Amino acid sequence: MVNSVVNPFRPATLSEALEIRRKTGALPFAGGTDLMVRYRAKNGLPPTMEGPLMFVDSLSELRTVRFSGVSLDIGASVPLAVVADDPGERTAYAASGIPADAAALAAIPELLRAASADLGAPALRQRATMAGNVANASPAGDTVAALYALDAAVVLTSTDGERIVPINKFITGPGKTILKADELITAIRIPGPLPVWGYWRKVGTRRANALTKVSAASSVRVEAGRITGFALAFGAVGPIVVRSPDAEALLIGKSAADLEGSGAAELVRAVADAAAPGITPIDDQRSTARYRKTVALNLIGEVISSLASHLKENNT
Amino acid sequence: MSALGTTVTAIRLTVNGRPREVNLSHDMRRLLDVLRIDLGLTGTKEGCGEGECGACSVLLDGKLVNSCLVPALQADGSEIITPEGLAESKAGKLLAECFTECHGAQCGFCTPGMMMASAALLRQNPDPDEQAIREGLAGNLCRCTGYDMIIDAVLMAAGKGRDIW
Structure with a gap:
């Protein structure tokens, strides 16, 4: 036998899973869409991973979507097809008896829906999860860039209890997180108030199943016609997803009028100048540093013009 | 049996409406290989083996999945429709x-x-x-x-x- 026996644990409840995780440190395996590729063997053969491994895809505690009225918790094993709102998926999910009501599903920010819909393809999204995307900690992870722009947090649970860690503290480098050997990601939390508007753009070689060359995510809060919160995140332009606080600050207090006309071009330039030092991509098999940086900075113009149209349409 | 989990090498699937029992030769054996090799259902193809080409698409409990990325063990107890079943x-x-x-x-x-x-x-x-x-x-x-x-x-x-x- 070429492959060793993995004997994956198949816990039936979260508490059983946490116990297994504490005793064995077994690698959590939800949809496996990253792990099965990372450990892929030759055609016809099982993957080369060695245990211990634990399936968490069917744990009902991790399949809930809950909206408190303020913040939104998306369970770690909720398929991305549901987050992406693929045809029929949310209706079926809400009707399946899992605590994920239509109101909670409707609260999923458009930015996150759009980023999820750009990840993989329909079949992949049936198995892939957002928590898996976060645990994989790739700077090119599509939901990861969106979650940075949403100031999301990761809910980590062990037999000792729960801790909530902001995503930018959870991910420390490419493929690196602070997940402890006895912890499981149980949910991704989007803090409220949820943004009124979001921007998402992924640049890849193919519309589906493509790894991202560069992505931009933005989320905005508006009060009385003025921008009160503005987040701008870029994926695949550094070892981790990059937020641009100096650039973000330039949008605070602005109204629709400020984002149009001759002032707008100047604003776009200023935002790009402020964001530029943080954008430090590399050359790799998918793209070049020069292309990535140029595209990332060009996308700032699109973020601001789309935001201007949104503000005008909504008369805010 | 281990202290914490259950050791399972046999899985039950309903494939194209027919109940099938499969003894897994490796517990991370892919659903794709169980269908093609163990059950002889070669309508499901292996293309890229990485979830990018869709040649191995099957329905698992009514949902489209890439069978090259699904461990057969995760499909235990499920209903599978393969191209052979669809064809009928x-x-x-x-x-x-x-x-x-x-x-x-x-x-x-x-x-x-x-x-x-x-x-x-x-x-x-x-x-x-x-x-x-x-x-x-x-x-x-x-x-x-x-x-x-x-x-x-x-x-x-x-x-x-x-x-x-």
Whole structure:
């Protein structure tokens, strides 16, 4: 036998899973869409991973979507097809008896829906999860860039209890997180108030199943016609997803009028100048540093013009 | 049995309506290999083996999945429809007819996966426009047709099928 026996644990409840995780440190395996590729063997053969491994895809505690009225918790094993709102998926999910009501599903920010819909393809999204995307900690992870722009947090649970860690503290480098050997990601939390508007753009070689060359995510809060919160995140332009606080600050207090006309071009330039030092991509098999940086900075113009149209349409 | 989990090497699947029991030779054996090798259902193809080409698409409890990425153990207790099962249904027969009529198959390697994805799409959306079809089939690669003839086939099937999905 070429492959060793993995004997994956198949816990039936979260508490059983946490116990297994504490005793064995077994690698959590939800949809496996990253792990099965990372450990892929030759055609016809099982993957080369060695245990211990634990399936968490069917744990009902991790399949809930809950909206408190303020913040939104998306369970770690909720398929991305549901987050992406693929045809029929949310209706079926809400009707399946899992605590994920239509109101909670409707609260999923458009930015996150759009980023999820750009990840993989329909079949992949049936198995892939957002928590898996976060645990994989790739700077090119599509939901990861969106979650940075949403100031999301990761809910980590062990037999000792729960801790909530902001995503930018959870991910420390490419493929690196602070997940402890006895912890499981149980949910991704989007803090409220949820943004009124979001921007998402992924640049890849193919519309589906493509790894991202560069992505931009933005989320905005508006009060009385003025921008009160503005987040701008870029994926695949550094070892981790990059937020641009100096650039973000330039949008605070602005109204629709400020984002149009001759002032707008100047604003776009200023935002790009402020964001530029943080954008430090590399050359790799998918793209070049020069292309990535140029595209990332060009996308700032699109973020601001789309935001201007949104503000005008909504008369805010 | 171990102290913490249950050691399982035998799984039960309902494949194309037929109950099957499979003893897994390795507990991370892929659903794709169980279907093709253990059960001899070679309509499901292995293309890329990485979830990018869709040639291994099957329905798992009614949902389209890449069987190259699903450990068979995770499918224990599930219902699987493979291209062989689809081919026996009204939906599969109509899809085959429309793919033939529109020249939606050339070398044929992607065709079973294309039809599985088409069937999954039409179950959710029996009246898709071109855009919806392109999105539904986005995970399936074809290196022969250039896709347009496949899109035509699905549009034709949608027009003729209505309530059979």
